[in-house]
Amino acid sequence: MSNHHRGVEALERMMLIRAYEETLVDLHGRGRAAGTCTSVGQEAAAVGVVSALGPDDQILTNHRSAGHLLARGADPRRMLAEVTGKADGYCKGMSGSLHIAAKELGVILTSTIVGGELALATGVGLSRSMLGGDGIVTCFFGDGAACEGRFQESLNLAAVWNLPVLYVCENNQWQAFVHRKETTLADGVTAQAAALGVAAATVDGNDVEAVHAAAATAVETVRRTRRPYLLEARTYRLRGHFEPDDQSYVDPAELAHWRDRDPILLQRARLERDGLLSADEVLRMEGAVRRTMDEAVAFAEASPYPGFDQITAAVYA
Structure with a gap:
């Protein structure tokens, strides 16, 4: 794929992720969906990393998982069906938005327990090591999880x-309602990896092309050496911890600074500046995303709730 096509495709995927999460927030506001943890503002980290993975690679993720799933190719219709408790969802409506797994996409876990995916990544990694092949495991977590002992372990x-x-590590500066500066004196997490003999790198998490390049290097390194690697993407969460959240605890100047660094606006500006994207193309992309989400909402609303047999099928008696 040419850089041109990859850059435009990355923008389209980020726009889809943003539209999906804004749709979910709207549905919640109208009482038609449960609250959720969004990743608005972090789209470049998800798209940049996932686009560097191969089809046989596996993903473990956290409660801000929509970006990772959609970047991996998840169907927005089945995503919305899942979070509204419908039978056509990826987990037959039983996971909500914080626990979605999609085995067919290699997304084997979404953990709402902070750092829960870190505790399981080693087991999945050991499995990959024992089974052979060149597939790798990618584990997404936040800077809050990096403050927990299981990160080191x-x-x-x-x-x-x-x-x-x-x-x-998607370092989005906030750990629920607490700023990272209140929980750690270190500016980032990569120094901890170095102390354990793990290769590491830091990247501007709001620049999707920089993330893709850094992730491609990291993926190739892990695939070749069969050893762990830590990539820290410095980004920012533009919405609150959990919907609804008025972000009254956030410094308005800080929020304004990061809104100016919105990854979607940055990538659009780059493509327009380089003559790779026109205003008409942007309108076409926005229209396509709106139609996709309208179809997803209609699909989720038409999907039935799971029956009793489905609800009890995976439950131990």
């Missing part, structure tokens, strides 16, 4: 056992 075990795990 997971990286250390992956290093000692030579596990093919790419750790991706």
Whole structure:
């Protein structure tokens, strides 16, 4: 794929993720969906990393998982069906928005427990190591999870056992309602990896092309060496921790600064500046995304609720 096509495709995928989450927020506001943790503002990190993965690679993610799933090719219709509790969802409506798994896409876990995916990544990595092949495991987590002991434990075990795990910290500056500056004196998380003998890199998480380049290097390194690697994407969460959230605890100047660094606006400006995107093309893309989400809402509304047999099929008696 040419850089032109990749750049435009990345913008389209980020626009879809943004539209999906804004649709979900709107449905929640009208009492038609449960609250959720959005990743608005973090789209470049998701798209940049996932676009660098191969089809046999696996993903473990956290409660802000919509971007990772949609970047991986998840169907927005089945996503919305899932979060509204309908039978046509990826988990037959039983996961909500915080626990979606899509085995056919290699997304094997979404954990709403902070750092829960870190505790399981080593097991999945060991499985990949024992089964052979060149597939790797990618584990997404936030800077809040990086303050927990399981972060150190997971990286250390992956290093000692030579596990093919790419750790991706989406450092969005906020840990629920607490700023990261209140929880750690370190500016980032990569120094912790170095202390454990794990290769690491930091990237501008709001620049989708920079993220893709850094992730491509990281993926190739893990695939070749079969050893862990930590990639820290410095980004920002533009909406609150959990919907609804008025962000009254956020410094307005800080929020304004990061709104100016919106990854969608940055990528659109780059493509327009380089003559790779016209105003008409932007309108076409916006229209396509709107139609996709309208179809997704209609699909979810038409989908039935799971029957009793489905609800009890995966439950131990």
